Amino acid sequence: MSRYRPPRPRGSRYITPEGEAVLRNELRQLWKVERPQVTATVHEAAKNGDRSENGDYIYGKKRLREIDSRVRFLTKRLEEITVVDEKPKDRDKVFFAAWVTLEDEDGEQSRYRIVGPDEFDVSAGKLSMDSPLARAMLGKRLDDEIMVSTPKGDRYYAIVAIDY
Known part of the structure; x- marks a missing residue:
């Protein structure tokens, strides 16, 4: 071997x-x-x-x-x-370094920041931009719905807030 x-x-x-x-x-x-x-x-x-x-x-x-x-x-x-230290001009859209608040189908909210792969820490709410959830969020706008495939099945989320 x-x-x-x-x-x-x-x-x-x-x-x-x-x-x-x-x-x-x-x-x-x-x-x-x-x-x-x-x-x-x-x-x-x-x-x-x-x-x-x-x-x-x-x-x-x-x-x-x-x-x-x-x-x-x-x-x-x-x-x-x-x-990336500049904030985007369109703040209603999800870009790199955004804090995004998601609401799932059960009404539970979670907040994540989209960061690079060298600094992600899920327990601190930092998602790698290469992760499936972050990829689904990038480019979306406030109140858009996203779908993420997980091992337990497809999960649907709504984007509730975007902060920079």
Whole structure:
């Protein structure tokens, strides 16, 4: 059995200014704070002699690989993303970075913000613009109805409010 994993499909390149700040802070934290600490730990562990049985050395090197991998990803991603900080002229239509309030068939309301794939957090009400629900909302207007196919069947929602 091979270890090959096909590359995951690229997400959209759009991000909010808040999302970009989070990615830049993570990159700075990893590169300026965490990596020097782990490097110092590995250096001290290497002085102790036998590295094959030295837990600090083994796990420190593993953590360095994880940090370097994440730093490479963040650096490349920050180069290719587009920060969307302008609000659209037509505020009655759903675009990227909109807060949308939906009402389902049972009358229950839920509020979501459409964000980029690097910053989505469903528990905080942030949907990736690549998700089926966000795709159904994009381009719709106030009081429009949308349909989303779910594993439990088709769900219908009405757009109750749009905020930017």
